[in-house]
Amino acid sequence: MSRLSQRTYPVARRLAEQLTAALALPAAQQPHWPDPVRARAVAGLLHHAxxxxxxxxxxxxHDRLATVARGEAFLLQGGDCAETFADNTESHLxxxxxxxxxxxxxxxxxxxxxVVTVARMAGQYAKPRSRAVDALGLPAYRGDSVNSAEPTPAARxxxxxxxxxxxxxxxxxxxVVRGAGAGEVYVSHEMLLLDYxxxxxxxxxxGPEPRLSSGLAHFLWIGERTRQLGGAHVAFAELLSNPIGLKIGPDVTPEQAVEYVRRLDPHGTPGRLTLVSRMGHTLVRELLPPIVEKxxxxxxxxxxxxxxxxxNTRTSANGYKTRHFDHVLGELAGFFEVHRRLGTHPGGIHVEVAGEDVTECLGGAGGITETDLPARYRTACDPRLNAEQSVxxxxxxxxxxxxxxxx
Incomplete structure (x- = not known):
């Protein structure tokens, strides 16, 4: 928070105090920087970026998402699971x-x-991981903003x-987004690495109360692994004026969902909060209705x-993390069925897709099988639908x- 006027200084000071308090809370999925002094120095440089x-x-x-919340538009959000520096080329983007x-x-x-289009782009460089150590015994790859995917101790x-x-x-x-001529496209990433x-x-x-505006993305979401109600990510998101997304998995209860909404959308502003259900194709019809109703x-x-x-992620017999196209469609069908039954609006989809002919997800019209996976399995983390499967x-x-x- 730099270059502030005298008029906004008292407000900025109060928000800075609230930010300090939020970031002092427990924060899941953060890297342990070997040199904290260097990390603080980098953080200082970032403040002037x-x-x-x-x-x-x-x-x-925010205005566009308000129309989605009212059922007047549809939200399409998608892109790479994890962006990499190497793939940050004009052709890939x-x-x-x-x-x-x-x-x-x-x-x-x-x-x-x-259709409101939001790309997973221009910032999706950090990834949460279910295990701190990978199958080789190395520290997990946590995205290019933290370490390298190269399987060596130094790179990790x-x-x-x-x-x-x-x-x-x-x-x-x-x-590239601004110059691509692809229409009105906004950018988003997971709000994960709090030092960034x-x-x-x-x-x-x-807005209704002074908040902080992030200049790093139009839309930020809180992931399934960092949505602790007593944690730093939710508290940080409360301070932001940007539209916020929240992933909700099978463990979220209707009561918890309402508490998230109360905290992240305190003024009842349409489009302020996007609830992103990720239940799996076998559970969505059972678990989503009471949450939507509440x-x-x-x-x-x-x-x-x-x-x-x-x-709907699983490991193939030949060792690749993958998803089956039919299971992806199955969850979408269940999502629409739930909202049709309850009379609510199925506002959008959030998918991991690639514009190239990758072989990372099974099925689809191309009939990708497990033996096809090694041919063009290029993701830095989770499997993406290829261009044909996406359309x-x-x-x-x-x-x-x-x-x-x-x-």
Whole structure:
């Protein structure tokens, strides 16, 4: 929070105190920097970095998400599971933007309403991990902003300088987004690495109460592994004016969901909060309805979004982390069924996709099998739908949208 006017200084000081208190809470999935002094020095440099996005852009997305919450638009969010510095090329970024554009065109025709496109791009450089050590006994790869995927002890050593590289790469990616001619596209990433997320904050007094505006992304989401109600990630998100997403998995109770909504959307602002269900295709029809009912009864107009990827991940017989296309579609079908039955709006989808012909997810019209996985398995972390599977998925969601519109 730099370059503040005298008029905003008292507000900034109060928000800075609240930020310090939030970040003092337990924070899951954070790296242990070997040299804390160096980490603090890097954090200081990041505080003076230029914003990746503008506040006007973020405010415009907030307005767009309000229309999604009211059932007047549909949200398409997607991109790489984990961005890498090596793949931060114009060709890769444009390929991902093209596949999102094609998906959006299919969905827009079916929905008969605008599609709001949010890319997992220009900042998705940190990843939570279920295990601190990988199968080789090395510290887990936690995304390019923390360490390298190269399987050596030196490469896996957390290096805070990589946060500066992440910011520089994000700025390059955002320039491509703005110049790609792919329509109105916003950028998002998981709000995970708090030493990075606390940088490039400014005071925003345009809402019901003063908050901090992140200049690192238009939209930030809290992941399944960092959504502790007593933790730093939720407390930090409470201070932000940016639209916030929250992943909710099978362990979330309806009561917890309402508490998340109460804390993250205290003023009942449509589009402020997106609840991203990731239940798995076998559980969504059972577990999602009571959550939707309880939150709807609270009166908050949230965006209901489905992540059909993470609840359907498994390991193939030949050792690859993968997802089956049919299971992804199964969760989407269940998500739409739940909302149709309850009379609520299925607001969008959140998917991991690649614009290239990768072989990471099974099935689809191309009939990818387990023996095909090694051919073009290129993800840095979780498996992505390839371009053909992504457009095929969009056509299926289009059918679900049309079915919902029919009496």
């Amino acid at each position: 230029r914003p990746i996005v503008t506040r006007d852009e973020t405010a415009r997305l 444009r390929a991902n933007l093209r596949v999102l554009q094609r998906m959006g065109e299919v969905l827009g025709r079916a929905a008969g309403r605008p 050593r957390p290096d805070p300088h990589r946060m500066l590289r992440a910011h520089a790469n994000a700025a390059v990616a955002m320039d 997320e606390r940088a490039v904050l400014s005071v925003d007094t345009s 939150v709807s009864a609270s009166g908050h107009e949230v965006v209901w979004q489905c992540d059909p990827m993470h609840g 095929e998925l969009a056509h299926t969601v289009a059918e679900l949208l049309c079915a919902r519109e029919r009496p």
